[in-house]
Amino acid sequence: MNDATGPRPVPPQDYYSAQQVMDLLRISKxxxxxxxxxxxxxxxxxxxxxxxxxxxxxxxxxxxxxxxNTVLVREREQRG
Incomplete structure (x- = not known):
């Protein structure tokens, strides 16, 4: 997912590969x-x-x- 420099930049496009989704969301496989x-x-x-x-x-x-499936940072405590 990430290397020493961080996630790879992903340009806007109509479809993303699984690797690009991982990079965009900063999640593991x-x-x-x-x-x-x-x-x-x-x-x-x-x-x-x-x-x-x-x-x-x-x-x-x-x-x-x-x-x-996400909340605003300021709302995360309220929603648990």
Missing amino acids: RRLYELAERDDDPLPLRTFPGAKRGSIADRRELRDWVLR
Whole structure:
């Protein structure tokens, strides 16, 4: 995910690779797949039927998911 210089810059684009999603959200590969496999509001990773690699995320779906699954810093104590 990160190297000594921090996360890799990710330019705005329509679709992001799993690695780019990890860099954008600053999460590990393990956390990425935990979020994608949860039952309630999973992280919107997509793949072609039968594929085992090559997950992608649509920018709009990812943005909407982030807004639903995060809180403002000042509200984090209130929501626990």
